[in-house]
Amino acid sequence: MIYALCLILIVIGLYAVVTKKNVVKIVIGLAIAEYGINLLLILIGYRKDGWAPIVSPDMDPAAFAASSVDPIPQALVLTSIVISLGVLALMVALCIRLYERYGTFDVTEMRRLRG
Amino acid sequence: MENAIPLFVAIPLGTAFLIPMIARKLKWAPDLLGNAAMLGLCAMAFATVGQTGIYHMGGWSTLGGFKTPLGIDLRLDGLSSLMLMAVNLIGLAAALFSVDYMKRYTDKGRYYSLFLLMVAGMNGVVLTGDLFNLFVFMEVAAISSYALVAFGCEHDELEASFKYAVLGSVASAFILIGIALLYGITGTLNMAHAAGNLAGGGLPLLLATGLFMCGFGLKAALVPFHAWLPDAHPSAPAPVSAMLSGVVIKALGVYVIARLVFNIFGPAHELLTIVRWLGVVSMIVGVFLAIGQWDMKRLFAYHSISQIGYVALGLGLGTPLGIAGGLFHMVNHSVFKSLLFLNAGAVEHASGTRDLKRLGGLNKGMPVTANTSLVASMSIAGIPPFNGFWSKLLIVLACIEAGRPWLALAAVLVSLMTLASFLKVQRYAFFESARAALSQVREAPLLMRSAMLLLAALCLIMSLLVVTGLESPLLIAPAVQALSGVFGSS
Amino acid sequence: MSELPANEGMSLIVQTVTRWLKAFILLFGVYIVIYGHLTPGGGFAGGVIVACSFILLTLAYGQRRGLKAVSRGVAGEMDSVGALIFLAVALAGMIAGGAFFANFIETGEAARFTLPSAGLIPLSNIGIGLKVGMSLFLVFTVLSAMHVAVSGSRRRMISRGEDDR
Numbered sequence: 001m002i003y004a005l006c007l008i009l010i011v012i013g014l015y016a017v018v019t020k021k022n023v024v025k026i027v028i029g030l031a032i033a034e035y036g037i038n039l040l041l042i043l044i045g046y047r048k049d050g051w052a053p054i055v056s057p058d059m060d061p062a063a064f065a066a067s068s069v070d071p072i073p074q075a076l077v078l079t080s081i082v083i084s085l086g087v088l089a090l091m092v093a094l095c096i097r098l099y100e101r102y103g104t105f106d107v108t109e110m111r112r113l114r115g
Numbered sequence: 116m117e118n119a120i121p122l123f124v125a126i127p128l129g130t131a132f133l134i135p136m137i138a139r140k141l142k143w144a145p146d147l148l149g150n151a152a153m154l155g156l157c158a159m160a161f162a163t164v165g166q167t168g169i170y171h172m173g174g175w176s177t178l179g180g181f182k183t184p185l186g187i188d189l190r191l192d193g194l195s196s197l198m199l200m201a202v203n204l205i206g207l208a209a210a211l212f213s214v215d216y217m218k219r220y221t222d223k224g225r226y227y228s229l230f231l232l233m234v235a236g237m238n239g240v241v242l243t244g245d246l247f248n249l250f251v252f253m254e255v256a257a258i259s260s261y262a263l264v265a266f267g268c269e270h271d272e273l274e275a276s277f278k279y280a281v282l283g284s285v286a287s288a289f290i291l292i293g294i295a296l297l298y299g300i301t302g303t304l305n306m307a308h309a310a311g312n313l314a315g316g317g318l319p320l321l322l323a324t325g326l327f328m329c330g331f332g333l334k335a336a337l338v339p340f341h342a343w344l345p346d347a348h349p350s351a352p353a354p355v356s357a358m359l360s361g362v363v364i365k366a367l368g369v370y371v372i373a374r375l376v377f378n379i380f381g382p383a384h385e386l387l388t389i390v391r392w393l394g395v396v397s398m399i400v401g402v403f404l405a406i407g408q409w410d411m412k413r414l415f416a417y418h419s420i421s422q423i424g425y426v427a428l429g430l431g432l433g434t435p436l437g438i439a440g441g442l443f444h445m446v447n448h449s450v451f452k453s454l455l456f457l458n459a460g461a462v463e464h465a466s467g468t469r470d471l472k473r474l475g476g477l478n479k480g481m482p483v484t485a486n487t488s489l490v491a492s493m494s495i496a497g498i499p500p501f502n503g504f505w506s507k508l509l510i511v512l513a514c515i516e517a518g519r520p521w522l523a524l525a526a527v528l529v530s531l532m533t534l535a536s537f538l539k540v541q542r543y544a545f546f547e548s549a550r551a552a553l554s555q556v557r558e559a560p561l562l563m564r565s566a567m568l569l570l571a572a573l574c575l576i577m578s579l580l581v582v583t584g585l586e587s588p589l590l591i592a593p594a595v596q597a598l599s600g601v602f603g604s605s
Numbered sequence: 606m607s608e609l610p611a612n613e614g615m616s617l618i619v620q621t622v623t624r625w626l627k628a629f630i631l632l633f634g635v636y637i638v639i640y641g642h643l644t645p646g647g648g649f650a651g652g653v654i655v656a657c658s659f660i661l662l663t664l665a666y667g668q669r670r671g672l673k674a675v676s677r678g679v680a681g682e683m684d685s686v687g688a689l690i691f692l693a694v695a696l697a698g699m700i701a702g703g704a705f706f707a708n709f710i711e712t713g714e715a716a717r718f719t720l721p722s723a724g725l726i727p728l729s730n731i732g733i734g735l736k737v738g739m740s741l742f743l744v745f746t747v748l749s750a751m752h753v754a755v756s757g758s759r760r761r762m763i764s765r766g767e768d769d770r
Contacts, residue, residue: 025589026281037291073298076294079251081649082649090280091277096229097265097273098277101270121699125692128688132689133680133689136685
C-alpha cells in the first residue's frame with residue numbers, strides 16, 4: 001500500500017533523530033519526518049481519479065463535491081508546513097548558538113545537565 | 116459573553132505583535148502592555164464562571180444543511196472555564212514577577228511578546244472544539260516555550276531548549292499522525308462530531324489512540340516521556356519556569372488527555388487503565404528521582420512530574436470523585452508549583468545561586484519569600500489547611516471508593532516522601548544560619564513580592580472551594596460535569 | 606570558525622541575472638498573494654516568494670546591499686504590521702459582521718471568480734503575505750549574519766561528531 005511508503009519516510013526521519021550525534025543531522029531528520037507526515041495527510045484525502053480541488057466558473061458544485069479530492073487535508077498540510085518552518089528556523093538558530101557556546105555540534109559533548 | 120470568547124486569543128496575540136513595534140520608542144511599554152493584557156485576560160476569565168457557550172468562527176453554523184460540520188468552533192464549558200482561570204491567573208502572577216526579574220536579561224520586548232504568544236496558544240487550546248485547531252494552538256504555545264527556555268542563551272539553557280524542542284517536535288509529529296488517522300476514520304475534525312463517528316475504527320483507531328497517548332503524555336511529562344522536563348524547567352528564567360510547570364504541562368498535556376479520554380474516545384476501561392498506570396508510575400518515579408537533588412529548581416521540576424502523576428491517577432479512576440480530585444489537584448498544583456518556582460527565582464535574584472548546599476538562613480533576610488515558600492511547601496506536601504491537603508484527600512478517598520486500596524497507599528506514601536523532600540528544601544535554604552556570603556541578601560522588589568503573596572493567598576483561599584461538599588467543590592463541579600456528564604444541575 | 610570575510614556576493618553572471626529578475630520575482634510573489642482566493646497559493650506561498658526575491662538579492666550582491674533594500678528595523682516593523690493587519694481584518698469581521706472573522710464584504714453573484722470576490726480573504730492574504738515575506742527575510746538575515754565566535758579555547762573545526770559512530 002502506498003501508505004507504507006509514507007510510514008517508511010517517517011521512520012527514516014525518526015531514526016535519524018534517535019541515532020545521529022550531529023545536532024544538525026537531528027534537525028534534518030526531524031524535517032524528513034515532517035515531510036513524511038505531510039505526505040500521509042495528503043494521501044488520506046486522496047480519491048482515485050479525483051479532480052484537483054479548484055472550482056472553476058463553469059463547474060457544478062454537486063459534481064465538484066462528488067468527484068474532487070478532499071480539500072481539507074490540503075489545508076491542514078499548508079498549516080503544518082508553516083508550523084514546521086517555524087520550528088526548523090528556531091532549531092537552526094539554537095544549533096548556531098550551541099556551536100558558539102560548546103564549540104562543537106556533537107550532542108554527546110553537551111552534557112552539562114545531568115542527574 | 117459568547118461574543119467575547121475569541122478575545123481570549125485575540126487580545127494576547129494582538130498585544131504580542133504590538134509590543135515589538137512600540138518597544139523601540141518607549142522603554143516602559145512592554146511591561147505596561149504585557150501586564151495590562153494579562154490583567155484584562157484574568158478579569159475576563161473570572162467572568163466566564165458558570166457560563167457555557169459555543170462560538171462559531173466566521174459565523175458559520177454547523178447546521179447549514181451540510182452533512183459534516185463546516186468551520187471551527189470555540190467551546191466554553193466548565194472545564195474550559197477552570198483552565199482559563201488557571202492559565203490567566205498564573206500568567207498574571209508570572210508577568211508581575213517578570214517586571215523586575217527580567218531586568219538582568221536583554222530585550223524585554225521580545226520576552227513579553229513570546230510570553231503573550233504562549234498565553235494565547237494555551238487559551239486557544241482550552242477553548243477550541245476542533246482537533247486541528249488544537250494542534251495549531253498547541254504548536255504556537257510550544258514554540259514560544261522553546262524560545263523562552265533558551266532566552267538567556269547560556270550553556271545549559273541552550274542545551275535544555277534543544278532537547279525540549281526535539282522531543283516536543285517528535286511528540287507533535289506523533290499527534291499530527293494521530294489527527295490524520297482520526298480524520299481518516301471519522302471524516303471530520305470537529306471534536307463533538309468525531310466523538311459520535313468512531314464506530315468501526317479497528318486498527319487505525321487503536322494506532323491513533325496509542326499515538327495520542329504518547330504525544331500528549333510527552334507534553335504532560337508523564338513517565339516514561341518525562342526526560343525533557345528536568346532540564347527545561349530549571350534552565351528557563353523563573354517566571355517562565357513557573358508558567359511551564361504551572362500551566363503549560365497542564366493545558367497542553369493533561370487537559371487534552373482528559374478531553375480525549377472522556378469526551379472523544381469515551382472512558383473505556385483499557386484507556387482509563389493506561390492513564391491510571393501512567394499516573395502511578397509518574398508519581399513514584401518522580402518523587403524518588405527528586406530526593407537526591409540539590410538544585411532547588413531541578414528538585415521542583417521532578418516534583419512536578421510526581422504531582423502530575425497524582426492528577427493522572429485521579430483522572431484515570433474514572434469515578435466522579437476521582438475526576439474531581441484530579442482536576443482540583445491540577446489547579447492546586449498550578450498555584451503552589453508556580454509559587455515555588457517564583458520563590459526560587461527570588462532566591463536566585465537575591466543570592467545568585469540555586470544550589471541548596473550553598474544557601475542557608477534566608478529566613479531573616481527575605482521574610483516574604485521564606486513565608487510564602489513555607490506556605491507552598493506545606494501545600495504540596497498535603498498539610499491542612501492548605502489546598503494541597505484537600506485535593507490529595509479527594510484522590511485518596513476516590514482510590515478507596517473505586518476499590519483500589521493499594522493505589523491509595525501509594526499516594527499517601529508518595530505524599531510523605533514529598534514532605535521529606537520539602538523539609539529538606541526549607542531547612543537548607545531558609546532555616547539554618549546564614550553564611551557569610553549571604554548576609555547581605557535583601558528581600559525581593561515590590562512587584563515580585565506581590566506576585567508571590569497573591570499566589571500564597573490563593574493557596575489558602577482555594578481550600579475554601581470544598582465548602583460546598585467534598586464531592587462537588589465549588590468551581591470543579593462544572594468541570595467534572597463537562598467531562599463525565601454527572602452532576603446534572605451544576 | 607574564523608571571522609567571515611566581507612562578502613562581495615557571487616559572480617558577474619549571477620549578479621546581472623539577479624538585477625534583471627528581482628523585480629519580476631517580487632511581482633510574481635505579490636501576484637500569488639493577491640490572487641490567493643482564485644488560484645493555488647495565497648498568503649504563505651506568496652510571502653515565501655517575496656522573501657526569496659530579497660534573499661536572492663542578498664546572496665548575489667552581499668549582505669550590505671540586501672540590508673539596504675530592506676533593513677532589519679524595517680523588516681521587523683513590517684512583520685508586526687502584517688500580523689496586525691490580519692488581526693484587524695478579523696476584528697473588523699467581529700464588529701461589522703457579528704462574528705470573529707465573519708466575511709462581511711458582500712460582492713454578490715455577478716462578481717464571482719473575479720478579483721474582488723471572496724470578501725475578507727484577499728485582505729487577510731495580504732496581511733499574511735507581508736508578514737511571512739518580511740519574517741523569512743529577517744530569519745535569513747539574522748541567521749547568516751551571526752559571526753560565530755567560539756568562546757576562548759574551544760575553537761576548532763566542525764568536530765569529530767560529524768561522522769556517525
